[in-house]
Amino acid sequence: MTGIDDAARRERLRRWRMVLGGPADESLGEAQDRDSRMDAALAALYDGAEDADGRRTSRGAGLGGSAPKVARWLGDIREYFPSTVVQVMQADAIERLDLTRLLLEPEMLAAVEPDVHLVGTLLSLNGVMPAHTKDAARQVVRKVVTELEERISQKTRAAVSGALNRAARINRPRLTDIDWDRTIRANLKHYQPEHRTVIPERLVGYGRRTTAIQRDVVLCVDQSGSMAASVVFSGVFAAVLASMRSLKTSLVVFDTAVVDLTDQLADPVEVLFGTQLGGGTDINRAIGYGQQLITRPRDSIFVLISDLYEGGVREQMLRRVAEMTTAGVQVVVLLALSDEGAPAYDHENAAALAALGVPAFACTPDAFPDLMAAAIERRDLMGFAQRFAER
Known part of the structure; x- marks a missing residue:
């Protein structure tokens, strides 16, 4: 039991370290291997950078406005996190780091995880989108649209x-057009106990297909x-x-x-x-x-x-x-x-x-x-x- 308890304790500490980020290194230890790379991806978006005087700024540490850095970061988060988390992080990056202008670059669009919110952002940029970006944008939009249509x-x-079939229901249907379930429901009051059956006074059916x-x-x-x-x-x-x-x-x-x-x-x-x-x-x-x-x-x-x-x-x-x-x-x-x-x-x-x-x-x-x-x-x-x- 001690080994199991130790493993559970280590996992709890690991999770708290990932939640708290770099400031918890001293008390919980540094993130290792894959956790270290995940931590760096999170820090680039959610941790403030320090200016020359050591003060925290509102800019992300490591992304800035560099298209190559952002493209690599987008690839990293797609590797380390499920698509639902990736979509949230992308939306946060666009809002927090003002990356909207980078979406006008085809190589950036090729790196993002398409979703409804990204499509909305692209549509809002439609009027200022350069011609060389529109093909890439259409591919992103078409992928999302195809997924939505399947859904x-x-x-x-x-x-x-x-x-439409139910709305076209008629009361004098042909035999092949009778909706027996509705007909029985409509005539339950005419149930004949001695015959153990329903004698329908009104037939309910569907209108013929048109x-x-x-x-x-x-x-x-x-x-x-x-x-x-x-x-x-x-x-x-x-x-x-x-x-x-x-x-x-x-x-x-x-x-x-x-x-x-x-x-x-x-x-x-x-x-x-x-x-x-x-x-x-x-x-x-x-x-x-x-x-x-x-x-x-x-x-x-x-x-x-x-x-x-x-x-x-x-x-x-x-x-x-x-x-x-x-x-x-x-x-x-x-x-x-x-x-x-x-x-x-x-x-x-x-x-x-x-x-x-x-x-x-x-x-x-x-x-x-x-x-x-x-x-x-x-x-x-x-x-x-x-x-x-x-x-």
Whole structure:
């Protein structure tokens, strides 16, 4: 038991040394071998350097603004840490060490670990990105988009197709179209104990499959800087929805201007490079444009993805939403469409929308297919939002 206890003690000391860094060398001993290299990678980002007078500075010790050093560091952290930790460290490096400009160099892009947040950073640099960097940037974005499509496309198509089939349910189906599970549920009160069976008075079935467009979907996405991850996920979801024949999908992005990206939905990478993160916000103008795309209100779903900080005319924004709901449009407001949860948002506008019967909540990408299914079936979206918030 003594040997086991000693090994556990050494491991605890080792872990504390890695947490505390170089200042703990005297009491816990220096990091050795692989731990030493991991410690150096962490220190380069999180430990302050000393100036000529011995004072701690806010710059990282060992990275500075040198592209070769940063490229080597990126390679080191990918070797020593799992990808989820690498993504956090990359994001910290961009923020703490002001490395954004280095992402404009192709060799740097080849060294980073692609993720949604990196894509958001690249999109924000789109306007100043030199031509020789854009090919490398597109490769990074395409890799992330491909991974996201693999994650969400199957569930989205299954959820939406199932909802469309259920929404098309009819009460005088052919034999092959009878939904026996729903039929039995609808007729349980007609159970005959003596015959030990249900005698259905009403048959429930699915509508016959059709290639006609059954729903119009308008995604209206705020492209202000705080919505970067939501813009990325929205673009990929819009492309998946646009690939389904039963839906007519439109994608509109906005700041103080409105850009319709619907004609680019065949390629989500082109969609993302068609956005321009940053700038102000005019939600009212964007909703006004989206209204023009709706020709069948009761068969339409309008999804506004925004933190609701309105720079336009608030009263008219709320009036437009009220007009759509009165006409029968299913309106949903997502404060974010990302894995991070609810961001900072305008609580007053969210409350005003809730008073109109329009839910406003943050939604994760994994829950978005279920949300679309609920909207297609015209279920209680306020209830959906409440259940999601309680998870």
